[in-house]
Amino acid sequence: MRDLALSCSDIDCAPLLREWRWLVPDTDRPLMIGAFGDWIMCAPDGSFWSLELLEGTYTRIADNAEAFNRAKEDPENLNLWLMAEWVQIAERHGLVPEADECLGWKVHPVLGAPIAAHNIQVFSLRAYQSLMGQLFRQLRA
Numbered sequence: 001m002r003d004l005a006l007s008c009s010d011i012d013c014a015p016l017l018r019e020w021r022w023l024v025p026d027t028d029r030p031l032m033i034g035a036f037g038d039w040i041m042c043a044p045d046g047s048f049w050s051l052e053l054l055e056g057t058y059t060r061i062a063d064n065a066e067a068f069n070r071a072k073e074d075p076e077n078l079n080l081w082l083m084a085e086w087v088q089i090a091e092r093h094g095l096v097p098e099a100d101e102c103l104g105w106k107v108h109p110v111l112g113a114p115i116a117a118h119n120i121q122v123f124s125l126r127a128y129q130s131l132m133g134q135l136f137r138q139l140r141a
Contacts, residue, residue, distance in 0.1 A: 004082050005032040005040070006099060016126060019133025023058050024051055034082035035090075037102040037128050040068075050081045054109065056136030090120050097122045104128045108135060 008030040016033070017024060028041040028049060039051035040061075048062040061081065062068035071077050078084040083103075090096070090103050097103055104123045107113035 003035075004078065004084055004087055005034045007032055011099070016129045017133075019130045019137070020051060022133075022137050023056075024049075033102075033125075035087045035097060035103050036083040037104060037125065037132065038082055040081060052081065053104075053132050054083070054115075056110065056132070056139065086115075086120070089117050093117050093120070095120055095122055097125075100125050102128050104132075108132075110135070110139065 011033070013030040013033070017030065017039075024039075024041065025043070028043050030039055030041050031048075032040045034040075037053045041049045041051060042065075043049060046064045047060055048065070048068040049058055050061045051058050061077070062071050072081075075084065079086075087103065095103060101122050102125045103120055105113060105115075106119050106121050109115050109119075113119050
């Protein structure tokens with residue numbers, strides 16, 4: 001099984017975030033990226049933020065590292081921030097992304113498709129980030 005999230009110290013995040021800069025401030029530092037392409041970021045004030053690709057939202061999730069570390073012990077938060085249960089479901093269906101890949105929706109649920117195992121596939125991480133950033137920017141326009 002691939003880890004629930006990859007450390008951003010292991011990958012070049014700048015090109016992955018290019019299509020999200022309309023929502024995510026340049027000053028916020030990426031810390032990890034989840035198997036479904038969701039992000040955990042740190043703002044200059046030390047607060048932690050989640051870029052969640054199911055709803056296309058950027059939300060403050062903790063005031064500091066201590067609060068984040070406590071909060072990530074709660075499985076509900078891991079489901080909310082990193083889709084932990086869906087990562088396991090995908091794995092049971094033989095979908096395990098490599099380091100340069102992520103899980104994603106064949107047709108995104110925001111467009112009316114079901115949140116279901118048959119709607120999950122493995123994507124290029126770079127392509128999926130680009131597509132999702134563009135999709136949500138257009139939906140908000």
